[in-house]
Amino acid sequence: xxxxxxxxxxxxxxxxxxxxxxxxxxxxxxxxxxxxxxxxxxxxxxxxxxxxxxxxxxxxxxxxxxxxxxxxxxxxxxxxxxxxxxxxxxxxxxxxxxxxxxxxxxxxxxxxxxxxxxxxxxxxxxxxxxxxxxxxxxxxxxxxxxxxxxxxxxxxxxxxxxxxxxxxxxxxxxxxxxxxxxxxxxxxxxxxxxxxxxxxxxxxxxxxxxxxxxxxxxxxxxxxxxxxxxxxxxxxxxxxxxxxxxxxxxxxxxxxxxxxxxxxxxxxxxxxxxxxxxxxxxxxxxxxxxxxxxxxxxxxxxxxxxxxxxxxxxxxxxxxxxxxxxxxxxxxxxxxxxxxxxxxxxxxxxxxxxxxxxxxxxxxxxxxxxxxxxxxxxxxxxxxxxxxxxxxxxxxxxxxxxxxxxxxxxxxxxxxxxxxxxxxxxxxxxxxxxxxxxxxxxxxxxxxxxxxxxxxxxxxxxxxxxxxxxxxxxxxxxxxxxxxxxxxxxxxxxxxxxxxxxxxxxxxxxxxxxxxxxxxxxxxxxxxxxxxxxxxxxxxxxxxxxxxxxxxxxxxxxxxx
Numbered sequence: 001x002x003x004x005x006x007x008x009x010x011x012x013x014x015x016x017x018x019x020x021x022x023x024x025x026x027x028x029x030x031x032x033x034x035x036x037x038x039x040x041x042x043x044x045x046x047x048x049x050x051x052x053x054x055x056x057x058x059x060x061x062x063x064x065x066x067x068x069x070x071x072x073x074x075x076x077x078x079x080x081x082x083x084x085x086x087x088x089x090x091x092x093x094x095x096x097x098x099x100x101x102x103x104x105x106x107x108x109x110x111x112x113x114x115x116x117x118x119x120x121x122x123x124x125x126x127x128x129x130x131x132x133x134x135x136x137x138x139x140x141x142x143x144x145x146x147x148x149x150x151x152x153x154x155x156x157x158x159x160x161x162x163x164x165x166x167x168x169x170x171x172x173x174x175x176x177x178x179x180x181x182x183x184x185x186x187x188x189x190x191x192x193x194x195x196x197x198x199x200x201x202x203x204x205x206x207x208x209x210x211x212x213x214x215x216x217x218x219x220x221x222x223x224x225x226x227x228x229x230x231x232x233x234x235x236x237x238x239x240x241x242x243x244x245x246x247x248x249x250x251x252x253x254x255x256x257x258x259x260x261x262x263x264x265x266x267x268x269x270x271x272x273x274x275x276x277x278x279x280x281x282x283x284x285x286x287x288x289x290x291x292x293x294x295x296x297x298x299x300x301x302x303x304x305x306x307x308x309x310x311x312x313x314x315x316x317x318x319x320x321x322x323x324x325x326x327x328x329x330x331x332x333x334x335x336x337x338x339x340x341x342x343x344x345x346x347x348x349x350x351x352x353x354x355x356x357x358x359x360x361x362x363x364x365x366x367x368x369x370x371x372x373x374x375x376x377x378x379x380x381x382x383x384x385x386x387x388x389x390x391x392x393x394x395x396x397x398x399x400x401x402x403x404x405x406x407x408x409x410x411x412x413x414x415x416x417x418x419x420x421x422x423x424x425x426x427x428x429x430x431x432x433x434x435x436x437x438x439x440x441x442x443x444x445x446x447x448x449x450x451x452x453x454x455x456x457x458x459x460x461x462x463x464x465x466x467x468x469x470x471x472x473x474x475x476x477x478x479x480x481x482x483x484x485x486x487x488x489x490x491x492x493x494x495x496x497x498x499x500x501x502x503x504x505x506x507x508x509x510x511x512x513x514x515x516x517x518x519x520x521x522x523x524x525x526x527x528x529x530x531x532x533x534x535x536x537x538x539x540x541x542x543x544x545x546x547x548x549x550x551x552x553x554x555x556x557x558x559x560x561x
Contacts, residue, residue, distance in 0.1 A: 002148045002309070005070030005108075006047065010063040011054070012039040013341040017068060019043065021345050023149065024330045025303050027311045028323050029343075031334030036341035037313040040334065041156065041279040043067060044311060047147060048154040048277055052111045066112040068120065069147060073102045081137060081144045090135040098134075101127045102141070109142035117142040149309075152277045153269070155261055159282035159313070163245055163253045165230035173268055179257045183245075185264050187223035187231045199267060204259050208235075211255055211294045250286035255295055258283070262302055273306035284316040292318050371435030371559035373404045373552075380439060380477050381406070382527035388556070390536045391549040402556050407438075416461060435559045437468045437552060441476040445501050468555050473543040478504035478523075480545055484538040485530050486511060500543060 007019035013036040020027065020040075029037045046052065047067060054065045082099025091098045105123040112118075119142045124130040131138050156177040166183040173188050175181040189195045200221055208218050220236035233245040233256070245253065258280065266273050280299070284292050296312075296319060303310055312319060323329035324346075334343040375381055381404045388396050398404060438458060442451055451459075451471060462469035472479065481504060483497040490512045498507040508516035519526040540546040 003071055004148060005068075006043065006149075007068045007070075008040075008043045009066055009068065010060040011043065011065035011067075012036065012058050012060065013336060013339065014039060015060050015340050016342065018334075018341065018343045019068075020330075020332060022330075023309060024328050025309050026300060026323055026326065026329035027309065028319055028329065028331045029311060029313045029334060030315070030320065030331060031343075032315075032336070035334045035336045036343070037334050038281065039341070040332070040343070041281070041311055041313065044149065044277060044279065045154040045156070048149050048152045050150045052113060052116075064112055066110045068108060068110045069145065070106065070108045071145070073105050073107050073141075073145070075100070075103050077141070077144050077146070078102055081140050090129060090133060091137075092129075095137075098127075099137075102131075107141070107145060109145060117145075149277060153271060153275055154277050154279065155265060156279040157257055157261055157281060157283070159285060161254065161257055162250075163233065163256060165226065165232040165246060167229055168231055175260055175265055175268075179253065182257060182260045182264075183223070183231055183233055185260060185268070186221070186233055189264065189267075190221075190223050196267070199263055204256075204263055207259050207263070207298065208255065211291070211298050212252075213294070215288075215291065251288060251291055254283060254285070254287055255291075258295065258299065262299070273302070273308050276308050278308065278310040279313075280310060281313045282315065283312065284314060284318065289316075289318045292316065293322060296322060371402045371437070371556060373402055374407050374436065374438040375404055376439070376441060377406055377523070379523035379527040380404075382524060382531060383477055383480070384439060384552075386531040386534055387539070387545075387549050388553060390534070390539070392553045392556075396553060396556050401560050402437075416457075435467075435555075436462070437470065437555055438462060439470045439477070440472070442472045442474070444475055447501065449501070468551055470548050470552070474498075474500040475503060478526075480539065480542050481530065482534065482538040482542060485533045488533050489530050490515065497542070 002023040004023055005019070005021050006023060007017045008014050009017045018036075018040075029040055031037050042058075046054075052067065059065060078099040079096075082095045084094065084096030086095040087093060089095075102122075102124070106121075107119065107123070108121040109117055109119045117139065119131060119138055122131045122141075131141065158177040158179075161177070161179040163179045163182045166181070168187065169184055173181070173185050175185050186200055189200045190197050205218060205221050208221075212218070217238040218235050219238055220242075222234050222236065222242070223231050224234055225231055234242045235245065235248070235252070236242050245256070261278060262273065266276065278299075283295060287295070299310065302308075320331060324331060331346040332343050333346050334341055336342075373384065375384060384404065385398055388398075388402075396402065440455055440458065442455075444451065450456075455471060459469045459471060474480065479498055479500060479502075481498065483495050486495050486498075486508070487493065490508075492511055495511045498504050503516075505516035505520040508519065510516075
């Protein structure tokens with residue numbers, strides 16, 4: 001929307017530069033409670049008013065807050081600042097020609113105190129003299145840089161809000177961020193001849209029905225005066241009759257508060273919607289996810305039609321899903337450590353993944369397992385479930401804490417642990433679940449044998465995401481089967497442990513004639529027959545088994561917090 005970077009430092013919880021790399025139509029601010037989300041809205045409000053003086057209680061330490069802007073210099077700016085009719089001085093030549101060299105160059109400047117401006121950096125490569133030695137132009141240039149949101153009207157809807165019955169007030173009609181004044185405003189629009197009742201009775205009513213389309217049908221909005229002189233909003237609902245808003249849920253009050261901001265406030269202030277910036281705080285409070293989606297769809301379409309930008313502070317994964325892939329929307333993640341906040345714009349799957357972790361969003365919230373373990377086939381699943389049972393003391397369960405999925409041997413070449421939007425071909429494993437472990441047979445026949453290219457690629461991709469890729473130390477998963485289990489099941493005495501790089505089934509044929517040949521085609525049956533004989537004690541010293549299983553269980557516990 002506006003290719004303008006806006007950042008702040010030394011303000012409240014923000015010590016170093018933090019904020020927005022640019023301003024888009026939808027600016028979603030996500031973070032934990034008290035991380036600094038509302039402070040970013042404060043910054044936008046300060047800029048909109050164009051008043052850069054700060055109460056000392058907002059200072060971070062002893063330094064006055066500074067708001068930092070960044071954008072490209074446009075021709076409209078250079079033509080105002082550098083005159084073609086002026087030559088000489090520090091510039092030497094024609095000042096207009098000198099200024100035109102800055103068109104398209106990047107400028108970073110700050111405002112602090114009483115709108116004082118100062119250039120921080122300027123791309124003046126190969127421009128002589130540089131901007132710092134251009135005399136008054138170093139100040140004039142930053143003074144002339146446009147800040148499109150200056151002069152806009154910032155309107156907020158607070159996280160703590162309500163619409164209650166109110167006594168009619170004479171004079172100016174005002175609506176507060178917390179919903180105070182909405183009842184009085186609506187009754188005035190309905191009852192005063194100087195205001196248009198159609199804005200409430202038609203426009204807001206239509207908007208309510210659009211947003212609540214799947215939940216309710218409203219036929220009228222009225223305001224009635226109680227005997228105690230308090231006005232109250234009533235909604236006429238099909239098949240239910242007239243219901244007082246005070247008897248309705250918080251969700252409908254939130255929707256009406258938002259609609260009052262979009263419809264009533266601009267009419268009361270006689271301004272078009274494009275002159276406004278809205279800051280909606282935690283609209284998800286006491287509102288159903290489906291209703292939240294429809295409300296935000298309505299706000300977004302209104303922003304498109306009326307050309308305004310808005311900011312949403314939220315903890316809701318619903319909004320992340322709604323806006324994470326929208327070109328005119330951005331997600332800014334605010335975090336706090338030791339009382340100091342910082343933020344970044346989430347542009348990749350991994351960064352969005354970090355947001356979900358910060359908000360403690362889990363797949364189990366929608367009745368799905370919180371992570372996936374990818375294995376080649378059914379026998380691997382049987383072994384791994386038994387081992388997880390042993391190493392977790394029977395606390396981790398498939399279907400609840402994790403789910404095992406088969407990738408089917410050679411099909412591994414078609415899978416990748418990459419974001420779907422940067423995957424050139426193949427299938428993104430991240431689409432199945434953002435938490436993943438993979439177990440792969442090395443198929444090594446000697447210690448010096450290299451694993452194939454596909455397995456090396458998968459290992460690299462898992463490593464980049466700090467996910468666990470377990471490539472068996474021996475040839476196959478069966479090389480982890482303890483000799484104690486072989487001795488017990490086949491009733492033989494003191495067979496040797498299968499060597500790391502030998503086929504278990506060839507080894508088994510040496511222990512018990514034709515048993516290897518029999519079970520090589522029935523691997524799941526073998527696994528089912530022998531897992532009960534596997535114990536942590538007879539397995540933990542086999543190759544890297546103990547180390548790997550500790551990591552597997554640790555990862556699963558991490559997925560499930």
